[in-house]
Amino acid sequence: MSRTALIGTGVMGETLLAGLLHAGWAPTGIVGADRRESRRHELEGRYGVKTEEFAADAVAGADTVILVVKPQDVADLLPEIAANLAPGAVVVSLCAGVTTGQLEDGLPADTPVVRVMPNTPAQVSEGMAAVSAGAHASAVDLEKAVDIMEAVGKAIVVPERYQDAVTALSGSGPAYLFFVVEAMIDAGVGLGLPRDISTALVNQTMYGSAKLLVESERHPTLLREMVTSPAGTTAAALRHLEERSVKAAFMAAIEAARDRSEELGRRD
Ligand SMILES: NC(=O)C1=CN([C@@H]2O[C@H](COP(=O)(O)OP(=O)(O)OC[C@H]3O[C@@H](n4cnc5c(N)ncnc54)[C@H](O)[C@@H]3O)[C@@H](O)[C@H]2O)C=CC1
Numbered sequence: 047m048s049r050t051a052l053i054g055t056g057v058m059g060e061t062l063l064a065g066l067l068h069a070g071w072a073p074t075g076i077v078g079a080d081r082r083e084s085r086r087h088e089l090e091g092r093y094g095v096k097t098e099e100f101a102a103d104a105v106a107g108a109d110t111v112i113l114v115v116k117p118q119d120v121a122d123l124l125p126e127i128a129a130n131l132a133p134g135a136v137v138v139s140l141c142a143g144v145t146t147g148q149l150e151d152g153l154p155a156d157t158p159v160v161r162v163m164p165n166t167p168a169q170v171s172e173g174m175a176a177v178s179a180g181a182h183a184s185a186v187d188l189e190k191a192v193d194i195m196e197a198v199g200k201a202i203v204v205p206e207r208y209q210d211a212v213t214a215l216s217g218s219g220p221a222y223l224f225f226v227v228e229a230m231i232d233a234g235v236g237l238g239l240p241r242d243i244s245t246a247l248v249n250q251t252m253y254g255s256a257k258l259l260v261e262s263e264r265h266p267t268l269l270r271e272m273v274t275s276p277a278g279t280t281a282a283a284l285r286h287l288e289e290r291s292v293k294a295a296f297m298a299a300i301e302a303a304r305d306r307s308e309e310l311g312r313r314d
């Protein structure tokens with residue numbers, strides 16, 4: 047039976063684990079590793095998977111090793127797993143900024159490495175992931191990573207040079223949308239709506255708008271124009287957003303995220 051080791055079971059590690067189990071993967075085929083004892087107990091109780099304290103133990107005998115630790119922890123992790131990595135095992139990294147070259151340098155020669163940028167909507171099987179092959183990853187290895195990510199949403203293959211931009215856009219993207227949601231809910235409360243009513247209005251507006259965007263396949267400008275009646279309420283609101291350069295602020299914010307991803311990938 048194939049065995050997948052999931053190294054790091056924090057927010058993103060649990061997201062992937064839950065998604066894979068929801069997609070029908072057997073808990074017996076997955077072993078988690080986390081340094082935190084409390085986390086290991088939580089995961090074992092919640093999902094019935096086996097967990098290990100040390101990554102090296104989880105990796106032994108695994109044909110796929112998925113790294114979901116913070117980028118800052120990767121350098122210490124690689125020597126831990128390198129010694130126990132099974133020949134031919136594919137290493138799939140979800141760590142922001144960390145390049146396939148950095149990973150290959152810390153792993154046995156010719157280890158197939160695939161870099162992936164996922165996002166948290168994978169928790170509800172609506173993730174968006176971008177996948178890039180390292181120097182020694184075959185088409186089959188790349189497909190393995192795509193299959194893993196497609197179990198929890200959509201996945202596309204991109205050249206690795208796009209990964210920092212992808213990280214800034216779809217990796218961090220859910221946080222930008224939740225930020226807008228918070229702002230809208232607070233605005234509703236500011237206008238006198240009870241918080242639960244404001245939340246219900248905003249949540250469904252977000253959900254319905256996202257569904258309309260995807261299902262209609264119409265350009266967002268057209269969809270926005272459909273809402274904007276001449277001399278109406280939307281025009282009055284959009285004027286305020288334009289006066290405050292909100293679009294430019296989004297662009298600058300996403301550039302900052304791209305720069306941070308590049309920084310995380312820089313070798314010391
Ligand atoms: N949270 C998100 O929305 C996304 C996160 N990512 C990437 O996923 C990775 C993890 O992020 P989060 O889950 O948010 O962080 P987190 O801090 O929630 O989880 C990291 C986990 O790794 C464990 N860990 C650290 N070193 C370890 C080791 N040597 N052996 C075993 N376990 C170890 C920690 O105990 C912790 O539970 C990061 O590289 C991040 O860039 C990527 C896309 C989205």
Ligand SMILES: O=C(O)[C@@H]1CCC=N1
Binds near residue numbers: 142213217218
């Ligand atoms: O904030 C971060 O660094 C991670 C990567 C993309 C989303 N969360």
